[in-house]
Amino acid sequence: MRFLIPLGVFLVMVIFLAIGLSLDPRNLPSPLIGKPTPTFQLPKVEEPSQALTPESFRGRVILLNVWASWCVSCRQEHPVLLELAQRQEVPIFGLNYKDQLTAARDWLSKFGNPYEASGFDQDGRVGIDLGVYGVPETFVIDKKGLIRMKHTGPVTPQALEKDILPLVERLKQEP
Amino acid sequence: MSAEIGQWCLILAVLFAIAQGIFPLLGAARGIPLWMSVGRAAGRAQFLFLAIAFGCLIDGFIANDFSILYVASHSNSELPLYYRVAATWGAHEGSMLLWALILSVWTVAVTLFCRSLTLPFQARVLGVMGLISTGILLFILLTSNPFDRLVPMPPDGNDLNPLLQDFGMTIHPPMLYMGYVGLSVAFSFAIAALLGGTLDSAWARWSRPWTLVAWIFLTFGIVLGSWWAYYELGWGGWWFWDPVENASFMPWLVATALLHSLAATEKRGAFKAWTVLLAIFAFSLSLLGTFLVRSGVLTSVHAFASDPARGLFILVFLALVVGSSLLLYALRAPSIRDSAHYALISRENLLLMNNILLVTAAASILLGTLYPLVLDALQWGKISVGPPYFSNVFAPLMAPVILLAGIAPLFAWREASLAKVWGKIRWLAPAALTLGIITTALFWELKDIKVLAGLSMAFWLIGGTLLSLWSRVQLRSSVLEGLQSQSLSSYGMTIAHLGIAVFLVGLVLSDRHSVEKVVRLAPGDTAAIGRYDFIFKGIKTVDGPNFKAQEGLFEVRSEDQLITELKPQKRSYRVQRNTMTEAAIDPGVTRDLYVALGEPLDAGAWSVRLYYKPFIRWIWFGGLFMMMGGLLALLDRRYRRHKMDPILTA
Numbered sequence: 001m002r003f004l005i006p007l008g009v010f011l012v013m014v015i016f017l018a019i020g021l022s023l024d025p026r027n028l029p030s031p032l033i034g035k036p037t038p039t040f041q042l043p044k045v046e047e048p049s050q051a052l053t054p055e056s057f058r059g060r061v062i063l064l065n066v067w068a069s070w071c072v073s074c075r076q077e078h079p080v081l082l083e084l085a086q087r088q089e090v091p092i093f094g095l096n097y098k099d100q101l102t103a104a105r106d107w108l109s110k111f112g113n114p115y116e117a118s119g120f121d122q123d124g125r126v127g128i129d130l131g132v133y134g135v136p137e138t139f140v141i142d143k144k145g146l147i148r149m150k151h152t153g154p155v156t157p158q159a160l161e162k163d164i165l166p167l168v169e170r171l172k173q174e175p
Numbered sequence: 176m177s178a179e180i181g182q183w184c185l186i187l188a189v190l191f192a193i194a195q196g197i198f199p200l201l202g203a204a205r206g207i208p209l210w211m212s213v214g215r216a217a218g219r220a221q222f223l224f225l226a227i228a229f230g231c232l233i234d235g236f237i238a239n240d241f242s243i244l245y246v247a248s249h250s251n252s253e254l255p256l257y258y259r260v261a262a263t264w265g266a267h268e269g270s271m272l273l274w275a276l277i278l279s280v281w282t283v284a285v286t287l288f289c290r291s292l293t294l295p296f297q298a299r300v301l302g303v304m305g306l307i308s309t310g311i312l313l314f315i316l317l318t319s320n321p322f323d324r325l326v327p328m329p330p331d332g333n334d335l336n337p338l339l340q341d342f343g344m345t346i347h348p349p350m351l352y353m354g355y356v357g358l359s360v361a362f363s364f365a366i367a368a369l370l371g372g373t374l375d376s377a378w379a380r381w382s383r384p385w386t387l388v389a390w391i392f393l394t395f396g397i398v399l400g401s402w403w404a405y406y407e408l409g410w411g412g413w414w415f416w417d418p419v420e421n422a423s424f425m426p427w428l429v430a431t432a433l434l435h436s437l438a439a440t441e442k443r444g445a446f447k448a449w450t451v452l453l454a455i456f457a458f459s460l461s462l463l464g465t466f467l468v469r470s471g472v473l474t475s476v477h478a479f480a481s482d483p484a485r486g487l488f489i490l491v492f493l494a495l496v497v498g499s500s501l502l503l504y505a506l507r508a509p510s511i512r513d514s515a516h517y518a519l520i521s522r523e524n525l526l527l528m529n530n531i532l533l534v535t536a537a538a539s540i541l542l543g544t545l546y547p548l549v550l551d552a553l554q555w556g557k558i559s560v561g562p563p564y565f566s567n568v569f570a571p572l573m574a575p576v577i578l579l580a581g582i583a584p585l586f587a588w589r590e591a592s593l594a595k596v597w598g599k600i601r602w603l604a605p606a607a608l609t610l611g612i613i614t615t616a617l618f619w620e621l622k623d624i625k626v627l628a629g630l631s632m633a634f635w636l637i638g639g640t641l642l643s644l645w646s647r648v649q650l651r652s653s654v655l656e657g658l659q660s661q662s663l664s665s666y667g668m669t670i671a672h673l674g675i676a677v678f679l680v681g682l683v684l685s686d687r688h689s690v691e692k693v694v695r696l697a698p699g700d701t702a703a704i705g706r707y708d709f710i711f712k713g714i715k716t717v718d719g720p721n722f723k724a725q726e727g728l729f730e731v732r733s734e735d736q737l738i739t740e741l742k743p744q745k746r747s748y749r750v751q752r753n754t755m756t757e758a759a760i761d762p763g764v765t766r767d768l769y770v771a772l773g774e775p776l777d778a779g780a781w782s783v784r785l786y787y788k789p790f791i792r793w794i795w796f797g798g799l800f801m802m803m804g805g806l807l808a809l810l811d812r813r814y815r816r817h818k819m820d821p822i823l824t825a
Contacts, residue, residue: 003448003504003505003508003509004505006452006455006456006501006504006505007498007501007502007504007505010459010497010498010501011498013545014490014493014494014498016545016548016549016552017466017470017472017490017493017545017548018490019552020470020472020473020548020551020552021470021471021472021483021486021487021490022483023472023548023551023552024471028557029557
């Protein structure tokens with residue numbers, strides 16, 4: 001009977017390895033879920049004399065999208081964001097990460113601007129506070145300013161329908 | 176054209192592999208000699224076609240044929256010829272082809288050196304190897320074909336990853352594969368013995384040299400990888416417990432246990448079932464390593480670009496190979512009878528303890544490596560397991576192994592007299608501790624407990640090993656005669672065990688007494704570590720074949736005497752546009768001096784990392800000692816006899 005132990009242990013290991021194939025070890029969850037958005041004060045890309053702070057969107061459920069003109073994958077998700085902005089279901093704010101002001105504005109005028117406003121985070125410090133480790137990333141922030149979800153990578157229509165928008169709807173119900 | 180020839184040869188090779196797998200095994204089961212002899216011919220044909228295929232791939236690189244997708248992805252016309260050839264095994268598809276080729280090399284070796292085995296046994300060994308080949312070749316053909324074309328052909332290639340453009344990196348994979356894949360021979364011997372129903376000391380005697388050769392290559396491959404990481408990665412580290420490093424270390428630990436267990440099985444008929452299980456484990460860990468590196472289930476600096484289809488294929492293959500062998504083991508092992516009787520105090524039992532400790536160590540590394548995956552699969556969070564876990568678990572398991580290795584050769588087989596052994600070794604512990612205290616106090620500080628413990632253990636091991644040699648030499652009439660009459664095999668053991676001591680010294684001293692300084696230096700500035708002064712003389716630009724470099728000049732002086740000039744570089748590779756740090760090292764037997772450039776700061780100054788690393792080369796010397804010990808054992812007279820015990824009932 002004890003001769004079956006190696007086989008048994010091996011089969012358990014294979015099951016875990018098989019499950020592992022469907023997981024992505026590089027996808028790290030955000031430790032900020034449920035915590036308040038870190039405070040920041042950034043000049044707006046569109047109007048550098050004005051400031052963007054978390055107060056700008058307090059009281060509303062919003063998406064905060066981290067983007068840059070040098071980011072190739074951002075181009076991939078951009079049409080999705082534009083379409084979402086058209087539908088006016090949820091306001092989208094941008095965090096322009098480690099970019100140049102002129103390049104960022106050129107990018108927005110060329111490809112369209114879905115953002116109510118974009119904060120210009122030139123040295124990336126706000127990104128560090130948010131735990132950004134790749135671009136693009138999108139945060140769902142509730143009315144109280146708490147971060148409720150982080151989506152890494154481009155926002156796909158499927159991610160919108162399945163994960164992001166249902167959460168936004170639920171959060172809108174909250175006081 | 177050569178890619179198409181390569182493709183055809185791959186297909187032919189897999190057909191021969193299928194023949195090599197099926198006919199001999201069925202023939203052995205049914206007693207059909209003709210089918211059994213298919214194994215040899217099919218194995219050799221498989222090798223021939225794989226060699227041609229591999230040659231075609233190399234040709235693609237040499238000729239800069241960027242219409243081959245693999246060549247275009249990993250080569251460039253400015254890449255020096257030597258690296259173009261090495262790029263053949265620099266990425267997933269090519270390295271799998273190398274894996275398959277090396278398996279066929281081992282297959283041919285078996286057909287050449289195992290002629291005096293009985294036909295059924297030979298057939299079973301070759302049959303199992305044929306089935307493994309089939310799996311690997313199908314994997315290559317269906318998911319990882321290096322001969323895929325790229326149309327339209329790009330004007331130039333993507334260049335080889337600069338980290339691989341290095342001598343150490345070019346020979347590290349072939350050596351490792353010779354080791355990993357070589358363990359398949361011991362595995363096949365084990366399966367053949369289980370299938371045939373007879374496990375005797377002749378089986379162990381046949382398995383030993385094959386396991387030894389694979390182990391030697393695996394040792395060399397691991398040493399190369401560690402040495403490469405040290406000089407290439409620029410931070411003075413040499414082992415990071417990265418999943419892929421662990422994937423090579425686990426088979427090594429189990430293969431070491433296997434070598435020791437085979438000795439007991441051959442000499443005393445002990446541990447038969449356990450040895451078979453170890454042989455299965457060793458190769459299973461090789462396959463598992465292949466899966467971990469190429470499937471993307473673990474985050475690792477080494478991991479190849481992952482593709483779920485590939486991961487799934489290897490997992491299914493792994494499950495089939497290992498699952499069926501463990502099932503066979505479960506069915507046949509209960510009827511294996513050990514012919515050994517041994518007392519509690521005996522060399523058999525000490526070897527058993529060695530095995531248990533080594534396998535436990537391997538299991539603990541496996542646990543640590545897979546733990547993040549298990550937690551994630553159970554949705555209990557994402558964690559990473561790193562050096563704190565591994566060093567704290569591994570070291571305490573290795574300490575008893577080293578202590579036992581020092582004295583186990585002194586214990587007789589079957590029944591050892593504790594009193595007799597004690598008589599020989601009662602001075603060993605005090606002497607080792609004294610020497611440890613003296614060396615630690617003389618050169619370092621006595622309160623360094625880890626250094627004291629490490630050095631004392633090393634002295635214990637050296638003393639015990641030389642003592643056991645001496646007690647055998649003493650049995651002869653003169654010292655000279657005594658030395659000459661010892662077998663190469665026992666010298667091999669002596670050197671290999673001394674190698675462990677050398678490694679331990681290097682490990683403990685470099686770990687505790689390395690000095691690292693990160694400083695800002697402007698041209699003309701000096702930084703000091705101990706008695707060494709590092710004078711920064713400035714930066715100049717240097718052009719390489721496919722890179723441009725900023726090269727710093729450092730003069731190293733001690734008491735105003737010029738020791739050496741070090742020229743670390745920061746290279747910018749033109750095609751992939753990444754930056755590589757090339758550290759400059761002054762190697763020495765008792766210390767390394769190591770300089771690496773950081774980032775350029777203001778006004779011509781640079782951030783620089785300076786290291787003083789005492790005795791770090793001893794880590795790799797230790798590994799090389801172990802290799803030499805293995806080689807000596809391999810050259811022993813008993814393996815040079817042409818007709819080795821031919822009777823092996825199957």
